Amino acid sequence: MQVRQRSENARRRMRWLAMPMVAALLLAACATAPPAAPAAPAATSAPAATEAPAATAAPTADAAAAPTNTPIPPAPTPAPGRFTYWGGLIFSDVANKMLEDRIKQWGKEKGVEVDVVMINQNETVAKVSAAVESGAMPDALDMGTGLMQTLSKNGQLEPLDDIFKKIGDDNGGWLDSAAASVDPKVYGGNIWGIPFGLSGNLINRRDDLLSAKGFTEAPKTWEELGKMAEAVNDPPKVFGMGFALSNVGDGNLMQTIMQTYGGRIADDEGKNCTIDSPETRTFLEWVTGLYKKGLFPPGATTWDGAGDNKAFQAGEAAFIANPGSVYLNLRENDPDLLAASKFSGLPAGPKMTLQPYGPNVRAIPVKSDKKELAKDLLAYLADPEFMQQYYANAIYGPVLKNQLGFAVFKDSVIHVGLLDMAQNGTAPAFPDVNNPAFNEFTSNFPIPKMIQRVVVDNLSIDDAVKETQAACQLIYDKYK
Amino acid sequence: MAEPAALSTRASAKKPRITLRRRNSLLGYALVAPIILCLLVLVVYPFIFGVAISFTDREVGTEGNFIGLANFIYLSKVPSFQKSIINTIVLVFWVQLLKLVLGLSIAILLNQAIRGRKLWRGMVLLPWAMPAFVAYLTWQLLYAPQGGAFNLISVGLGFGKIDFLSKDLAMPSVIFATFWRGFPFWVISFLAALQSVSQELYEAAAIDGANAWQRFRHITIPAILPVVLVVVLLSTIWTTNGFENVWLITQGGPSDATMTFPVLAYFGMQTMRIGEAAAVSVTLLPIFAIMAFVGVKVLERD
Numbered sequence: 001m002q003v004r005q006r007s008e009n010a011r012r013r014m015r016w017l018a019m020p021m022v023a024a025l026l027l028a029a030c031a032t033a034p035p036a037a038p039a040a041p042a043a044t045s046a047p048a049a050t051e052a053p054a055a056t057a058a059p060t061a062d063a064a065a066a067p068t069n070t071p072i073p074p075a076p077t078p079a080p081g082r083f084t085y086w087g088g089l090i091f092s093d094v095a096n097k098m099l100e101d102r103i104k105q106w107g108k109e110k111g112v113e114v115d116v117v118m119i120n121q122n123e124t125v126a127k128v129s130a131a132v133e134s135g136a137m138p139d140a141l142d143m144g145t146g147l148m149q150t151l152s153k154n155g156q157l158e159p160l161d162d163i164f165k166k167i168g169d170d171n172g173g174w175l176d177s178a179a180a181s182v183d184p185k186v187y188g189g190n191i192w193g194i195p196f197g198l199s200g201n202l203i204n205r206r207d208d209l210l211s212a213k214g215f216t217e218a219p220k221t222w223e224e225l226g227k228m229a230e231a232v233n234d235p236p237k238v239f240g241m242g243f244a245l246s247n248v249g250d251g252n253l254m255q256t257i258m259q260t261y262g263g264r265i266a267d268d269e270g271k272n273c274t275i276d277s278p279e280t281r282t283f284l285e286w287v288t289g290l291y292k293k294g295l296f297p298p299g300a301t302t303w304d305g306a307g308d309n310k311a312f313q314a315g316e317a318a319f320i321a322n323p324g325s326v327y328l329n330l331r332e333n334d335p336d337l338l339a340a341s342k343f344s345g346l347p348a349g350p351k352m353t354l355q356p357y358g359p360n361v362r363a364i365p366v367k368s369d370k371k372e373l374a375k376d377l378l379a380y381l382a383d384p385e386f387m388q389q390y391y392a393n394a395i396y397g398p399v400l401k402n403q404l405g406f407a408v409f410k411d412s413v414i415h416v417g418l419l420d421m422a423q424n425g426t427a428p429a430f431p432d433v434n435n436p437a438f439n440e441f442t443s444n445f446p447i448p449k450m451i452q453r454v455v456v457d458n459l460s461i462d463d464a465v466k467e468t469q470a471a472c473q474l475i476y477d478k479y480k
Numbered sequence: 481m482a483e484p485a486a487l488s489t490r491a492s493a494k495k496p497r498i499t500l501r502r503r504n505s506l507l508g509y510a511l512v513a514p515i516i517l518c519l520l521v522l523v524v525y526p527f528i529f530g531v532a533i534s535f536t537d538r539e540v541g542t543e544g545n546f547i548g549l550a551n552f553i554y555l556s557k558v559p560s561f562q563k564s565i566i567n568t569i570v571l572v573f574w575v576q577l578l579k580l581v582l583g584l585s586i587a588i589l590l591n592q593a594i595r596g597r598k599l600w601r602g603m604v605l606l607p608w609a610m611p612a613f614v615a616y617l618t619w620q621l622l623y624a625p626q627g628g629a630f631n632l633i634s635v636g637l638g639f640g641k642i643d644f645l646s647k648d649l650a651m652p653s654v655i656f657a658t659f660w661r662g663f664p665f666w667v668i669s670f671l672a673a674l675q676s677v678s679q680e681l682y683e684a685a686a687i688d689g690a691n692a693w694q695r696f697r698h699i700t701i702p703a704i705l706p707v708v709l710v711v712v713l714l715s716t717i718w719t720t721n722g723f724e725n726v727w728l729i730t731q732g733g734p735s736d737a738t739m740t741f742p743v744l745a746y747f748g749m750q751t752m753r754i755g756e757a758a759a760v761s762v763t764l765l766p767i768f769a770i771m772a773f774v775g776v777k778v779l780e781r782d
Contacts, residue, residue, distance in 0.1 A: 125750050129540045133754075150752050154541035236626075236641060247731045299625035301734035302645040316626055440751040444560075452735035456647045467559065474557055 082113040083370055085377070086141035088121045088360065091325035095394035098386075106380045112373060122305065132156055137365035140374040145181055145193065145359045145428060146439045152192040153436060158364040159190035163375045167194060167382045171400040178399035180427050181359030186434055193361025194378050196387075197396025200357040200425060201253060201321040201346060202417045208340035209238065209318055218344035222257055225319060225347050226290050232318045233295050240295040242317025244448070245455070246303045251448030253321050256356055258283045258447055259431060260349020265441060266476060270433030273472035275450075276465050279351065284454065284461050291455045301452050313337070321346070323358075324395030327414040343417050357397065357425040391415065397422035437479040446471055531765070534758040544755055551759035561760070563736040564744045571655060571726075571740060572719050578659040579715060580708075583666030588700075590667065591674045601671070608664035616728035619657035623729065650730050650737045658725040662718070666711055673707035674700065706779055713775040717768060 087099050100116045107114030117138070119127055125147060131137045132151070143151075151157050164182070168174045178195040203218065203225070209232040210216070219225035229240025244250035255265070262279030266272060290296065297311055309326050311317040315337060320326065330338035346355050362381065364374040381387075384402055391398065392408040397418035403409075409419040429438050450468040453459040459467070498506070534551055538544025555561045590601050607615065622629045623644040631641050644653045677700060685695050723742040726732060732739035732747075741760055748757030 125752065129749060129752055129754070132541045150539070151541060154539055154752075156541040247733050297626055298641065298643045299645055302650065302730045304620075304728075304731065311626060314627060440753070443750045444747055449735060452733060456735040456737070471559060474554065478554070 082115050083107065083373060084115045084117065084138035086127070086138045087116060087118045088124060088142035089118045090394055091328055092393045092395065095390055098390050098393060102381060102386055103377065106377055110373065110376070135367065137367055139368040139370045140362060140364050140377060142360060142362055143193065145361060148193045148361055148363055149187060149436060149439060151363070152187055152190070156366055157192045158366050158368070158371050159192065160194055160364065160375070160378070161191045163378055164191045164194055167379055168400070171382060171384060172402040173400070175399055175401060175422055177357055177422050177425055177427070178359065181357070182361060193363045194382070195359050195361050195399040196381065197360045197391075197394060198357040198399060198418070198422045198425070199323045199360060199396055200355060200418070200421045201323055202343045202414065202421070203346060204312055204320050204322050204326055205342050205344070206232070206238070206318045206340060207342040218342065219347045221347045222260065222349055223286070226286065226295075229290070229295050229319055230293065235294055238316055238318055239297040239311070240318045241290055242297060242308050242311045242320040243300070244303045244308050245291070245296060245300045245451050246307065246448060247445045248303065248305045250303070250305055250308055250321070251445050252442055254287065254451060255442065255447040256346070256354050257287070257349060260352050260354050261286070262349070262351035265432045265438060265472065268433065270435045270437065271476060271480060273469055273476050275472050276469035280465055281461055282350070284450065284465060287451055288454045288461070291451070301456055324414045324418065328395060343413055345417060345420060352431070354430065355421050355425040356428055356430065357421050358428060360396065435479070437476045441472055441475050444475070530758050531762055533755050534762040536755045538755040540752040540754055547755075551756050552763070554756070555759055555763070560736050560739050560744055564739045564741050567651065567738060568720060568740045570651060571658065572716060574655045575658045575662065575719050576712060576716055578655070579663045579666045580712070582659075583663045584670055586663070587667045587670035587674055590671055604667050605664045607661050610661075612661060612724045613728065615661050616657060616724050620729045623653050645730055645734070647734055647737050650734060654726055654729050654738050657729060658719060658722060661725065662715060665715065669707055669711045670704060673704035677703040709775055709778050713771055716771060720764060720767070
């Protein structure tokens, strides 16, 4: 009995000890982390392949000459909590820092606590997806129009028609290209993003090698570019065609070239795929022919996004297509190679010339509780004086008419090309219809894959085209 | 024998009390409650949620509608999906085989009284200690056809350039890099298991005339088998789910030569069609379920 009594007492003591422990464990183990800056991802490393370029000479164009903004109405009273901005990292550390500082300056002026998180743009979709699902989107963010299209379609973005008009009015109006890139007719009746820069590919070429072979001018057509590339091809030292054929964004240049040959992804209604065409076959014969002649570097079919950059910077490619990051890198690290290089717009195909611009926009998530503040920030960021300095360090074409006079668009060879693209370039997807099906198709890189099927798997041109047509139709059928 | 029961009945009738046994059970339940709750919230709920959305057309920011097996039917028609099935099986099979054979060999070696044994044991852990991102990016640089270290050596030795990321060599290259990154876990696990085998068994077997192979076959293998099974099970799941190894070296190319389930799911996420992306992952479930079932059964038997 004594033993039993002792045992019972021990259990009783144990129970008293255990209960608080269980409660504490329950709380400790399952407590969620305190809500940090709304799902702010750790800032990722800057995109590879470039070092920060030294700040360029201060723009000489008189900022005073630029139209000044009409007074921005006072920002509304800040809602409690911090204001979070997700900026897209670009290849210029100086420009990244400028954006961050500008937003922080705005925060100080408005008495708002601000978190600026710079995100590697390759990860924007993944981070935004997670943030939308967990209800932790920032108060404003940078994105491309593909993501803008998906988010607006799903009711995740705030309409910005009012602030778009105001910024346009304050800055001499929007360039047609910028306005077309957020056209409400394309995106369901509203403006969902404020353009702040147009990016796009320019041809970078080794003028020293080409001039030695008698090619002193930029190639006017893709066929001509191929012939020039063949003339200077000297593997393994130099490869003529430094264009990516891999499953990355750079690989989609091949889609653009195919379109210049008259190939189309889908019909004018954007419903049925039309890849299987004689024009697509002509393009595929041309590009795979050059591959088989050894004009593409080995590895071009598996390059990551920096593969072509590295090849050109290492002096191993005569031609690449690049939005300006290579220029910035050479300016900082290899002036000799920069002096030996020239930049020009994309050549014409047999059917048309395409110089697609990729609009970059700032958007406001619909669930932000600081929408008015966010709109105020977007207007603040469009300030001409700031944008003049920003463009001098970034690799974007202009979006507003008052930006056309900025010095950088006269002084910098790469920015001259970007200005030309902003004024004469073609809208994303053109001549195809820019719709969600097109965006999904492009995200899966089927055109570079079609080329891979021929040059890697030795599939016939005919089979590769038919296979791509079938894969395309599968995607488009989902959106019918 | 009936008396205590009768007493107990009378006591219960006077004052309803839970039995001691039940009180102990309740205490036990209370103690495991936190971990069960965590498992429900962190494992079971996401798991069921993932399976559920694979049957919907859900996109990021929408609830989605139930579409039955449409995602799976669509995937079955996508050439990349079919290739990813084969590639995933090939990748996992060869990586696990290499890890098993070489991991066990190295563990046996490190279990011997060799010079600098502690140093070697420490060094063997290095690949596993390195962040996967850094490790695979380094392998990508080593394999690179242009300026890659292996090619510089190959050219220096007069063998010419080798395209390690070509159609024929891309998968072996990914397999080797994946093996390199993962084998230390196997070595350390096997080493721990080997150290737990009693030396007396080996001595007795030696006295009975058993040779080295017989000792390995009849003493070592049975003794470490439970550890081997657990390691195989865990590592197979990790390898099948591995993303960085393929993404950072080949992005699934060239021409889907290294396309695996996780990379395909990532492409699905790029279009924000999470129902479809979830379907890719859910396709793996039966395989994992079978593996887990077999693993548990074998462990129970042992």
